Amino acid sequence: MAVTVRELLGIRSLGLLLRFEGSDNALDAQIHWVHQSELIDSTLFTEPGEVLMTTGSRLPRPDETSAEELAEVYRQYVQRLCDSSVVALGFGVGDRHDQVPDELLRSAHRYGLPVFEIPWELPFSAVIKAVSKSRSDAEHAYLRRTNTAQRRLIAAAxxxxxxxxxxxxxxxxxxxxxxxxxxxxxxxxxxxxxxxxxxxxxxxxxxxxxxxxxxxxxxxxxxxxxxxxxxxxxxxxxxxxxxxxxxxxxxxxxxxxxxxxxxxxxxxxGRLETALSEMRSSLIAEALAGNADLVQRAGKSVWPKTPHDPVQLGCVEGTEAQLDALRLADIPAAWGQLDGRLWIVTRPPMQARLAAQIDEDGLRMGWAPPCSWRELGEARRLALGDLLRHDAGVNLVDLLPRQEAEAFARTKLGPIVDPGNEELLTTLAAWLDADGSLDVAAAALGVHRHTVSRRMRRICELLGLGSVDHSVRHDLWFACQVLAHHGELPTATTA
CATH class of the missing domain: 3.30.450.30 (Dynein light chain 2a, cytoplasmic)
Structure with a gap:
């Protein structure tokens, strides 16, 4: 909140007269304070950013010494002021000196120190009061501007x-x-x-x-x-x-x-969006399971523009950041993420618009033909099939109805999926992933190979199998894949 040398000189009521403006931008230096000193060397009593005022009572006049000594006294005087980072010198005339000494001005020119003349009739205290008032006014103005800015921002919020x-x-x-x-x-x-x-x-x-x-x-x-x-x-x-x-x-x-x-x-x-995203995902899961009435009733609260029949279902694959960045709120659409994919239900005329945006963002998408809300269960498989043609990473389990796929898995695995048999289920999955190798499965589970062998004998007893041939192994492996895909396969832990 400091006043500058230029602003001080601009206070007309003081009548200060600039005698030398100093080096480039010297007048724009901020004044931290103003004080008076008549010492030849005031280094110990001067701080950076100050204006020093003097009547020059200790400084010689031309008739008191030689020209060489006079020049050296003033040179050292100004040099010490500059070394102390004084921003300007105010010289009071009419007491010992009738005007600012020429040697002082020459030295000021040499070191780039601004010099201004203080009239005889102006007390030094008036300059100090003016700087103090300017600082106070600037601080009050800053506080008012700060208050206005804060009120404006809080109102905006x-x-x-x-x-x-x-x-x-x-x-x-x-x-x-x-x-x-x-x-x-x-x-x-x-x-x-x-x-x-x-x-x-x-x-x-x-x-x-x-x-x-x-x-x-x-x-x-x-x-x-x-x-x-x-x-x-x-x-x-x-x-x-x-x-x-x-x-x-x-x-x-x-x-x-x-x-x-x-x-x-x-x-x-962010917290509201997280809750809303979870609700949208749950409703989309219900829609793909055939519960269209529930979704259409609740959709008005979670999507800006819920589409009406006929609709078209799309399935999008990409990174989480890419899926979050898709602009869907300004079109008739219902959407939610399931198993790392974004499902979009929209009006058929919007399909081309969405496809263009998705291609631009480098995403992969599959579309089902137009249908009604009640037919979205079947449309899910068609959309995944369309996605499969563009992305070899689509899992076969995705193309199967979840209820039928899980029923198949539980039938094939029988009592192995019952509560209390989680250890057997994870062992079977590890053994199948290891292509029947006891050593590889044991390493994956962190147990001895004999432990895996003992558990596999128990599994065969429960499933009524004398041995596990190729076709049986394939069915069991696919059953474990279904449970794993839907998050129902226990996580293997090392012993």
């Missing part, structure tokens, strides 16, 4: 579109631009499209720095990046903000408050 409102208010307050970037690096909200590439680069540099707040500047602007964290210290994204000039303290504090508000908002919405 109460509007319907919180993220957009907070980001826009941040940009307006700092007189620049702002971008909200999610944890995947996607630009969620922005105020200036032409700054997106710079924001992306700043986020990459910020992440590499490992800092919570980082600053970067170039020839055109000064910007900062804040890591947005939630209530559980979970990283939610980044706020990038920049201005045409240097970020002042108000801009920095504004960005800090904005990132905190966004952290609270994103934490709340």
């Amino acid at each position: 109460g509007r319907p579109n919180v993220a957009q409102s907070v980001v826009s208010s941040t940009a307006q307050t700092i007189g620049g631009w702002a971008v909200l970037v999610d944890h995947n690096g996607r630009m969620v909200v922005h105020t200036h499209t032409d700054q997106l590439s710079r924001a992306a680069q700043a986020v990459r540099q910020h992440m590499a720095s490992g800092k919570t707040v980082s600053f970067a500047d170039d020839e055109r602007a000064h910007l900062c990046v804040h890591t947005i964290t939630g209530s559980e210290d979970q990283m939610r994204g980044f706020l990038v903000a920049g201005t045409p000039g240097d970020l002042d303290p108000l801009a920095i504090s504004t960005c800090l408050l904005a990132s905190n508000l966004l952290g609270i908002f994103l934490s709340l919405t």
Whole structure:
């Protein structure tokens, strides 16, 4: 909140007269305080950023010494002031000196120290009071601006579109631009499209720095990046903000408050989105199982625009980040993730639009022909079959109705799937995966090969098998695959 030398000289009521402006930008130096000293060497009593005032009572006049000694006294005097980081010298005339000594001005020119003349009738205390008042006024103005900025941001957090409102208010307050970037690096909200590439680069540099707040500047602007964290210290994204000039303290504090508000908002919405995502997945599972009435009744609460008959079912494969980034809220669609795939129920006219977006994002998708909500169970297999033509990674179990597949598995495995026989079931699965090798299965289970052999004899007794030939082994292996695919195969533990 310091006043500059230029601002001090601009106070007309003081009548200060600039005699030398100093080196480049010297008048823009901030004044931390002003004090008076008549000492030839005031180094011990001067701090950086101060203006020193003097009447020159200890400084010689031209008629008191030789020209060479006079020049050396003034040179050393000014040099000591500059070494002490004094930002300007105020010289009071009319007492010992009728004007600012020429040798003083020559030395000031040599070292780049600004010098101003203080009129005889102006007490030094008036200069001190003026600086004090300017600092106080600046502090009050800063507090008012800070209060206004905080109220503006808090009001923005109460509007319907919180993220957009907070980001826009941040940009307006700092007189620049702002971008909200999610944890995947996607630009969620922005105020200036032409700054997106710079924001992306700043986020990459910020992440590499490992800092919570980082600053970067170039020839055109000064910007900062804040890591947005939630209530559980979970990283939610980044706020990038920049201005045409240097970020002042108000801009920095504004960005800090904005990132905190966004952290609270994103934490709340993140928990709500997680619950909503789980509900959507459950409803899609019900729809694919044939419970269309339940889904259509509840769908109005979990999807923005639930489609009506006829509908078309799609199945999408990709990374979790890619699936989360798909834009579905602005079209008639119901969606949810099951077993790492995203299932989408939409209106047939939307199929081409979605296909274009999915191809652009590098995802894989299969479509079933148009049908009714009640026919989605059959459409599920058709969509997976279409996906299979584009992706060899589709599991055969996906193409089977879950109830029939699980019934087959339980029939083939019989009492092995009963409670209490988990050890036998995991041993059978490990032995089948090892292609009947006792040693490999024992290593996978962390037990002795004799233990595996003993358990396999018990399994054959329970299943009524004299031996496990190739066809029986194939059926048992597929039964274990069905249970594993649906999360019903116990996890093997080492002994």
